[in-house]
Amino acid sequence: MLDYMNLSLAQQEELLRIRRHLHRHPELSFQEFETAAFIKDWLDNAGIPYRTVGGTGVVAEITGEKAGVAAPKTVVLRADIDALPITENTGLPFSSEKEGVMHACGHDMHAAMLLVTGGILNSLRAEFAGTVKLVFQPAEEFVMGAAKMINEDPFMDGVDYVLGTHVMCHMPCGTLGVRSAGLFFGGERFQIHIEGKEGHGAQPHTAIDALLAGSAIVSNTQLTLARETNVLDPAVATICMFHAGNAPNVIAGEADLSGTIRFFSEKRRAALKGSMDRSVEQIAGSFDCKGSVIWDRYVPAVENDPWLDAFVRKAATELLGADAVREAAQLTSSDDFSWYTQNTKGYYMILGSGTGDPERSTPHTPMFTPDENCMPLGVATFVKLAVELLQGE
Numbered sequence: 001m002l003d004y005m006n007l008s009l010a011q012q013e014e015l016l017r018i019r020r021h022l023h024r025h026p027e028l029s030f031q032e033f034e035t036a037a038f039i040k041d042w043l044d045n046a047g048i049p050y051r052t053v054g055g056t057g058v059v060a061e062i063t064g065e066k067a068g069v070a071a072p073k074t075v076v077l078r079a080d081i082d083a084l085p086i087t088e089n090t091g092l093p094f095s096s097e098k099e100g101v102m103h104a105c106g107h108d109m110h111a112a113m114l115l116v117t118g119g120i121l122n123s124l125r126a127e128f129a130g131t132v133k134l135v136f137q138p139a140e141e142f143v144m145g146a147a148k149m150i151n152e153d154p155f156m157d158g159v160d161y162v163l164g165t166h167v168m169c170h171m172p173c174g175t176l177g178v179r180s181a182g183l184f185f186g187g188e189r190f191q192i193h194i195e196g197k198e199g200h201g202a203q204p205h206t207a208i209d210a211l212l213a214g215s216a217i218v219s220n221t222q223l224t225l226a227r228e229t230n231v232l233d234p235a236v237a238t239i240c241m242f243h244a245g246n247a248p249n250v251i252a253g254e255a256d257l258s259g260t261i262r263f264f265s266e267k268r269r270a271a272l273k274g275s276m277d278r279s280v281e282q283i284a285g286s287f288d289c290k291g292s293v294i295w296d297r298y299v300p301a302v303e304n305d306p307w308l309d310a311f312v313r314k315a316a317t318e319l320l321g322a323d324a325v326r327e328a329a330q331l332t333s334s335d336d337f338s339w340y341t342q343n344t345k346g347y348y349m350i351l352g353s354g355t356g357d358p359e360r361s362t363p364h365t366p367m368f369t370p371d372e373n374c375m376p377l378g379v380a381t382f383v384k385l386a387v388e389l390l391q392g393e
C-alpha cells in the first residue's frame, strides 16, 4: 500500500516555497494574473497539461494508466486562489508585498497543496485509472469564480466526484473536519434603494425623508427575521451598508442600503427574500417613499454527499488515525464550491490549521496566521482519496 503521508512530507519544502511565494504576491478576485502564471509555470515544469478557464482560472488534467479498470471515473480536486483587500499585520517574514492585499483566507495554502497534490498524482499514474482534474479557481471571495468557470467551459461534464478543502483555525493543526450533509450556508446579497424627496432640514413637512424610511427598514429586517424564521431552519439577514444624505441641514432624498442573507434551505431563502421584498416596499410606502430590492451573487449551501462522507471518513481515519478525524461544525459563511456539486457528488473538508492563538485564528483579518504544517496532511488526504476513488474494485 502506498505511503501517502511520507510522499507528502517529502514535499514539505516545496509546499512552503510555493505557499510563501503566493503569500508575498497576493491578488484580488478576478485579478489573479501572476498567480495563474505561476501555477501554469509550475504545471509546465511538472509536465502536467492544462488550459485556461474563466480568465484567471486553470484546469489541469492527469490521466491514470492503470489497466483493467472497468468504467474509469473522473475526480475533480478544487482550490481557490484569490486574496482579500486587507493590509497584512502578521509580521511574518514572507508577508504580503502588496499594500492593502493579503492572503487572509488561506487560499495561498489551497493553491500550494493542489499543485503538490498534482505533482504526486502525476508520479502515481500507474496506480489509478481514469482522470484527475485540478481546478484552480479565481474569485471565491466574490463567490463568482466557480460559476464563471463552469459557465465558460464544460470541464465538469462527466465528472463523478468533486473534492475540496479549506484551512480553518477553529480546528487544531493535525486534524481533518468531516461532516455529512450541510457544511456551509448559502448566501445572497441585496441592495435596497429608497426614493423620497430632498428638503430643508428645518422644514421636514416639505420633504420625504428617505433616511428615516431606511432606518425603519434596518430595524424591521431584524424583527421580521426573528418572527418569520423557523428556528429549526435558520437564517441570517444583515444590513452592512447604509448611505444617505450629503449635508447636515438637507433631508436625504435617497438612501441606499446593502447586505447579505445566509440560509441553509432553499425554502428559507425563498421565504426570506419574499419577506424582504414585501417589507421594503411597504415600509418605504408608509413613509411616502418608493423602495425596491435588487438581489445578486447567489450561492447555494455546501452539502456533502452521504456516500462520499462514508468513503472519506474511512480513508481519512486510515491515513490520520481516528483521533485526527473530527466532526466539523456547520458554518454560516458561504463558499461557491457548491456550484460544482449541483450535478456531481461532492465533498468539502475542513483542514485544521489552528495554532491555539486566538488573535491569529480569524480568517479575513490582518493577523490571520494558519499553521503551515497542516499542508502535508491536506496533500496526503487529497492524493489518497483521488487514487482510491480511481483504483477500481
Ligand code: NI
Residues within 6 Å of the ligand: 105, 106, 107, 140, 166
Ligand atoms: Ni476562503
